[in-house]
Structures are given as C-alpha cells and as structure tokens.
Amino acid sequence: MHGRKRNAASKPEEDAASAAEALELRLLQSQFMSNHHQKIYTKEAIQLSAKLQEINPEAYTAWNYRKLAVEYNLDSADPSLVNSILDKELEVVENALKRNLKSYGAWYHRKWVLSKGQCSSLDKELQLLNKYQKLDDEIKKNLVLRNFHLWNYRRFVVELTKTSEQDELQHTTDMINDNFSNYSAWHNRSVLLSSLVAKKADGFMPKETIRREFDYVHNAIFTEEDDQSGWFYYLWLLDQTVKMETPLRASPWPSDGSNIILSGPGCFNGSSSKFTTYCSESGSFPLILYFDQAVSGVSSSTVTIDSELKSNEDLVWEPVPEKNSQVSCVWVARLKFDRTEPVKVKVSLGKSRGIVSSTGCNLITPYEFVFTVHIDDTVGESQEGIISWTDGFDSWDAQSSKDLNSLITLDQLEVDTGFEWRKQAIKIEIEQFRKLPDSKFGKLNLAKLLMAEETMISDDDAVKGVHYKEILQLYNDLMALDSWHDQYYKDEHSVALLRKVTSSTESLTRHLFRNRNMNSIVCLRLNNLTLSRIAALEKLLFVQMLDLSHNELHSAEGLEAMQLLCCLNLSHNRIKSFSALHSLRHLKQLRVLDVSHNHIGCKHPVDTTRYLCSSSFSNSGETGRKVPSKYRDTYLVLRDLMKLKQFDIRGNDLIAGEEFSSFVRQVVPTLVWLDGNKLAS
C-alpha cells in the first residue's frame, strides 16, 4: 500500500534478535505496570516509561500513565519547573514519533501537553510539522504527505497559534508546488478557501478567488491529466462555481396561473381532458414545492396560503421522502377543499424568513403563485377495467402545450447577482477543456462543464439545449473508452437525456400522450431510452401516469417526488429487489404498478440497496402483523399503497406462487388485478 514494499521474510538471526527484543520489552512492560499500579511517579519510573514508549509508541497505558505523572508532578512542582516538565513530554512524543509517525497515542499526548497551556513553544510545533512534511526520503515523504495525523495536528496547532488562514493557504501552495499529487493539501486548501470566502476576507471575493483557483488547478490537470488529485479539487471548484451565490429556484404544483380540476371518485371515467385534472377522493389535494437545492424551514409560518378554503391555516408541510429529515428538495402539504365553486388559491413564500438552503442561501425575497381550483363533480362509475400500457394512447394535442410551458420552468426566487461571472467562468473553462479532448478525464469534465452551462442558460430560450447532443455523445464515448466505469457514465447519460427531454415543451411533448382508458389522463412515456437513473423530476411534478418500461433502471429512487403519480410502469428494467422500490411507498396515489420482467427476488447474498434506505424495522412496528421475513421488503413497499388496484410482478426471479399472491392480497386489500388476472373478491 502507498508504494511501500513488503518486507522480505526474516532470517533466523533476525528472529533471534527480535526474540531478545521482545523479552526486553516484556520485562520493561511488567516493571512499568507495577509502577503504574503503585502510582510511583519518581524520575526513574518516568524514565522507564519513556524508554517503553520509544520502543512501543502504541502503549496506550503508558501514555495515560505519563499524563497522570505529569499531573502529579505539576501539582507539586514549583511554577518555574512547569515548562521543563512539559518540554520533557514533548521530547518523549518526538522520540516515539520517530519510531512510528502514525501513532495515535503519541499525537494525542502531544495535543494534551499543548492544551496544558504551554504556549511558549507553539511556533516550534509548526516548524516541527514543516520538518516532517519536508522529509528528504522519498518513500517516507509520500507517507508523510498524506499522513492525516500530521494534517490534523497541524490544524490543531494552527488554531492554537491563531496562524492566519492566508499563511496556511500559502503552506498548501508550497506543498502542492512541491508535489501536486497531494489530496490532503488540496483538501485543506478547499477548506481554507471556503472559510476565507465566507468571511469575505480581503482578496477573497468569490469571483476572483474562483478564477484564481481555476487557473492554478489547470496546471495540475494539464501537467498530468491522469492524476486525480487535481481533478478532485477541480470538481470541488466547479461545484462552488455553480452553487456559490446562487439563488434558490423552485417549481410548485399547481403552477402559477394554472387551473386544476378536482374530480371525484370516478375521475378516470370523467370527461375532462385537461391535463391538470386531479383525482381526489379524500377531499384534499397535494400542494408540492420543489426546490433545486435541499432546503429546511418550510412550514405554515414561512409559506402562507391565501384562499377562501377553510381550515388550511396550519398546513403541515412534510419533506419527501423522509418525514423526520430537516432538509429536503420536495415539500408537500395537503390542502383541504370544501367548495363546489372555483376557488383561487394564493401561496406566498419568503414573507417571513426561515427557508434556508443547505448551502446557506436564505430566502428573503417574497415569491408567490396563484392557481384556481375547479370541481368536477360528475360522478362516474369507478374504474374497474385493467389498465393496459400498450394501447389506448393518443398523441398529444398541441393546444395544451401552452399550459405545459409553465410547468417545466423553474422560477428563480431571487435576483442572481453572480450570474454573469459564473457564466463567464464556466465559458472559459469549456474553452480550456476543449483543448484536452483525447483524455477520459477531459471528456468527463467537458461534459460536466457543458451541463453546468446548460443549467445556467436554461432560462434563455434562444440557446438552451444547445449542448445536450454533445454531452450525450461525450458520455457515449466515455462508455466505450472506459468500460470500467460505464455504469457511472450511463447514469450521467440518463441524467443528461432526461434534462434534454424536459428542456423544452417541444421535446417533452414528443413523450407525452393521453390515455383514452384513463379519462385521457396525461401519460409521460420514457420507455426504451436506456435510462439507468431518474432525474429532472422538478419538471415532472404534474405527471400522473409514467411509463419507464424497457430501460435499465436499478431502483425507483427519486420517483417519490412525483406525488401525483397514479400509474407507474417499471417493467423490463433491472430492479433486483423490493428494497430498490422503497421510495414508491411515498406515492400515496398509486393505483397501477407494473414491475414485471425485472430481477426482483434474485438471491443476492447482500442486498446492498437496503442499507442505503432507512432502517426497515423502525417503520414496521405499528401493525403487529406477522410478516414472513422473506416478504418483509415486499410488505414495506406495498403496505403504504392504500389505493393500489393493479399490480403486476410477472417475469421476475421471485417465485410468485399462491403463497405470495395471497400475501399480497392480504397486504393490499384494495387490489383488483394481480399479474393480469382479476382477483375473486
């Protein structure tokens, strides 16, 4: 590891020597232990422990003994001797570090000694660190450069000595100039710069700092493009460029100026053809806020509702997917309605402060949107037939596109002051990396930069979408070039593709259909697109019927944001287990779910996706139902789908025998169709 060669097998004479050493060590240790137990803190006893530590710096008991001894001696010593006692301790630590530079005990002891208040020699500490970090020996040097003990201790000393962050920044520059393959130095640099920029220190305004750092890290990237430490820093910088001083953007459902039609229980057979129809059975409808950065503080005090609807003053805003989490991109509240005539609803954010993004952006400018709720009380018969994913689709009519436009744009909540410099910075970067075409890192980076620019220009109809073709081609190239990481490229490709699809009404309408069987409900068909990941959900909040079949999805992660979803087709994907479908349990409106022809039930020794999801036990307690352990994951997904009528799980590795279907029926009493067969009631 780290370029160190394994030692050759020891020779007999070496064995003998090490046996003698061990004997000596054992003797020393027993002497030391008896001193320790009898609390002997004489000079000789302390010297003995020093000797022990020189041989074995990992002897924790010995370090603790020394601490006791120091305390004891400090109590009795006269003040003039304090320094010499502590100096002696530093010396012991130094000797121990000579033996092992990575000894936790030794470094902790040193910190402890310094915290005893001996500040006179603090400058020496930095010098010592510099000495270690500039060791001549090549192999040792590589060890030391990356030694986190040293870096940690350095930060500790810097804090004690109140060394300026500018000086520390210069130190990272020196280290990097010496050898730029130094993650620790780059990382420390990013930490220091973040702090300096946040403090608005002189000469560290975001604009010039970012530009300066880009220019600096270019040297590393272009000198050796295969060295990842520079890229590591670069990606951090790019992230900063996109996010720094960036205002929040949000998209609500229902969107501003929209008319939504709420229809009763038999909504699927109603006559309305507006795609803003929403089927409401429980006398309420969801109000969804999607932010492009995770935010906290969405509550009835920060979001106010102004309407004639009663009892909506204390709306409960819940983050999706996790109820208990403090920050989320998606927040949902359920608005009750009790009227039969159209009602205007005005929603305002930011009147009082409290909505804060995870990057520290505070929403202060008020933002509001208005929509009208209509009631369609035609009572149709409730839908009983099976929903087919293969027929009944009508192509999209262009006249609805007008409404669509407002759905797929994100509203900027505040003025973007840094927009121009950030755009400029990205532009310069794109130009730079076009010069480095034949490297995989270069291509990946170019794709990321183009994507960043695309996000920035998404409001400009004239140029938006220009980069997608190139981005997709870059990821295709990368998949061929670097098959080792092709899953990653595939995911990024999917993200880019979905962003492309949702970038304009034109491209989106190509995938929009109406389903005749479902009251001409809007259906988004994203099938056969080799998608492996779902993205761009902020623009798809209105979708109620979604076809993701014949893709390469491994999980349903992300779909929880689509709170209106009632029909979902995930058939012919690569989903391997029910825990990969975990996010679906947040989709309370789901009526039709097709997960056929996946790989659910594969006996994998370790189901890795499960550990990414929240603990399954914590949520499963309340029913007291006895769930066979092999169906537990199934149960956790299905039990919350209170409206599920149609469920298809054919063609999976799971043996869907009689036992399983009866289990499913038990969990989902509303189920009418299972695997294409009507269930006997």
Add this chain to the structure above:
Amino acid sequence: MIDLPPYPPLDPSNYYLIVVGTGVSESVSAAAASSSGSSVLHLDPNPFYGSHFASLSLPDLTSFLHSNSVSPHPPPPSSPPILPSNSHELISVDLVHRSLYSSVEISSFDSEILEEHSRRFNVDLCGPRVVFCADESINLMLKSGANNYVEFKSIDASFVGDSSGELRNVPDSRAAIFKSKSLTLLEKNLLMKFFKLVQSQLAESDDTTTTTVKISEEDMESPFVDFLAKMRLPPNIKSIILYAIAMLDYDQDNMETCRHLLKTKEGIDRLALYIKSMGRFSNALGALIYPIYGQGELPQAFCRRAAVKGCIYVLRMPITALLLDKETGDYKGVRLASGQEIFSQKLILDPCINVGLESLSSLTDQQNETLRVLVPKAMINKEKIARGICVIRGSVKSDISNALIVYPPKSLFPEQLTAIRVLQLGSGVAVCPADMHVLYFSILCENDDQGIKALLSAMSNLIRLPVPESDSSVENDTCEAKPLLLWRALYVQELVKGEFGGTISSMPSADGSLNYKETVESAVKVSKAI
C-alpha cells in the same frame, strides 16, 4: 615560473606506466592503473594538478592561458631533432608543445577589488562544466573511492535564454512543469506526456518481460528532432528538450550546419541520463551538481586515489623527449626536463605533447609507427570551442546563485549555429568571494572570430559592461538590473581527440560537452586496453 631547486633524481627509474599531464582522463587512467597494481609515474609540467581541467586563481589562470596560447612569435630554433641517448641502443625524439588556446583576451575592469580577493577565486579552465548525478564519472568516483576527496553542491536551476534577455525555467520535472509560468497549459500536457513516454521506454528496457514497445525501432533510428515533431511538441519545447536537457550543440533543424544529427535512440539515452540524475541523490535539487572549489578538484581526487595506491607524483616536471629502441623502433622511456631518463612499458600523454614534424623525417618506419599517435593531424573542418569567463558583481537571476543557462541555436542572433551554454557559480561552491559570481560561457565554433562574437553576444545579454561615468545617463532601467562585469577572459580552445596507440596513447583535450561523459569514456577505454 618561479625557479625551484632541481629535483633529486627519481628512484626507481623503471615503471609499467608513465602518465604525463594531470587532466581528468590522465588522472583516471593513473588511478585505474595503480589500483590494478601496476607501478605508475604521474608527471605534470605545471605546478598544479589538473592540467587543462584545473581550477586556478585569476593571475594563475591568466599566465597559464598566455603561456599555452599560440604565440605570435615563431618557436625558438630547437636543437637537432634527434639526439643520441645516453644508452647506445636508444634514440631520443624531441617533443614539441602544442598550444591549445588562441585568441586569448583577458581584461580586468576593477583591478583593485580583484587584487584584494585574488586568491579567493577558483576558476575553471574547462568551464562551463558540471556533473550529472547519474554520470559515469560519478559512478567511477564512487567505485574508486575518489568521492572521499570531493564534495558537490547542487545547481539550483536551469534556464533557457533568448535575445530578449528573459530567462525561462527549464521545465525538467513534474513539479517544474506544474510551476512553470512560461508554458501554456497544452504545452505542459504535451511535455509531461512526452516525459512519461520516455520514462516508460526506460522502464521497459529494464524489464524485458513486457512485450509492448512504446517507441518503434523505426522511430529510434530516425532523427530525434523528427521524433519530437511527431510527438506534436511545439518548437519552443523541442528546443528546450534538445538543447537544455539533451544538451545538444548543433542546430538540429539545419541540415547544412549540423555536424551531429542526433538519433532518437541517442536522444532518449541523453534524456535518460537527465531523468536518472534527477532523483539520484536526495540532497541534490536537480540533475546537475558541481564540485566545491571547482572542477580542478576532480582530477585531483583521482590523483589522490592513485597516490594512495602507490602512484608516484612529480609536478613541475616536463618531459622533453621520447626514447625509442634504435633497432625495433619500440617505445622505451622518456627523458625528463631534469635530464633523467625514465623507462616504462606504456606511456599516456597530455594532448599538448606532440612530435615535431621535422623529427619524423629521419626516423625509420617502425619508429614512425610507434609515434603515430603523437603526430599532429591536419584536420579538415576543424572544430573549436570558444570559452569565456566573467567575474560579475551580483547575479544574473536574483535569488539564484548556481544556475545553468542555455541559448539554443539562433536564439541570440540568426547566424548562431550552435548552442551557447552559460554556467553561473557563486561563493556557495567556493569559487569566488561572497557578493560575486563567476560565469562560464562556451560555444562550438569553426573559427575564433565566430566563437568570440557569439560569446560577446551572450555576455551582453546577461551582463552590464562597465561604462565610463559620463555615459551613465544613457543607461536605462533594464541595464541597471543586470550585474556588473569585473573581469573577463575570452579564449578559443582546440578540440583534440585522444588516440590509443598500443604503447603510447594521447588523451583528448577538454571537450565541448557540459559533462565528463566522453572524457571519462576515453580514459576508461584506454585504461582497459592497458
């Protein structure tokens, strides 16, 4: 020269090998022969070690150059060429001294200061010269133990210069490429890729198991300059690699004037030497090192090594004649200036020692054959090297004391056919007083004028010539920044090739290269043969 009491006769008077001259090649040969157990007598006509590789004080250097330069006067009429030897079986052939230097011009601009410090200078005759850490000479020193007598210091930086006077760092390592401000990002990328290619090529030659050859055989035989172009390296990087890393002399892009077109294979070897040098010693910053107290320390170290092994040293002892067997014409011995005759089986001579042409006419064929290597050859296309030494106040680059500067061909003026190398050394290597630096210049040339002109051009690029007080108003700011010249020597040295002739060998003169590669190689060759 000061008159010294005559030497007592040498005893013994019979050796396996006599070496005359204490230059690097001669000293290496003497050390090699004595460490293999042979009896060796090592003579030098000068009162110091090193001959043409010596490091001297300014007055000594001046007098050495003058006394070894082509004098305008005809040589004094010599005594009859062939004298009967004391012994009847031998004939003696008189030797003539060949002058290696011409166009010697030494000027002092601040005699007072120099006078004051005159003994604190150790100025090389063969400068600019440095040692690569991975040099054969270093290996030889380590092997022979001569390293015990010399200490080296690292050359801090190397630069490429041009007519604008700007000195740009030579990006010779990963860190240097990273830090370089003169390269564009794309150039950094290309250069590093090229270095990596060379390194993988080197790694492969060590490891025969891998079958993939990075550089094709065809490319290896093609000119290096073409290969660099094939690697898409832009001209400025090409010139850095060719002249500041591979240390070439001739303009590789000009077929007419280029006397030595380097093949890729040789180019890679030269880069390999540089790359291996970079990491060889942990306390050396770069690839190049310089011996403290000057290059003269090197031959001296080998001489000391030889002395430890039993070699006998006599300085201030010229030889005047060779002794040959009358019948067979075989070499038998030499006659010293003291008149004593010393015998040996083999003889190695300084490149200055020749046989007069007129002596040859009266010799038999066998005798002529023996003396073959000592006959001056009429050389066509004679190559010379113009050298310059400047003592300056201040440094050509602030903060940097020891530095190498290369002016690639055509970088100073269009007619510049070969690269000019400049080496600045400071008091850190104990060659001059603290606030001064010694600068060495060299360029290969065809005639004296051409060489001197190029040297002066490089000097004016780096140094400010002292001007009379009245002219001071003319000086502008850029002039002000340049260091002031205190002392200057210009001379042109002939390049004499060594020759191995069985019993008698003639060693080469200090060559035009920056290091001792060829010098040491020839010495090793001769030693092996002996």
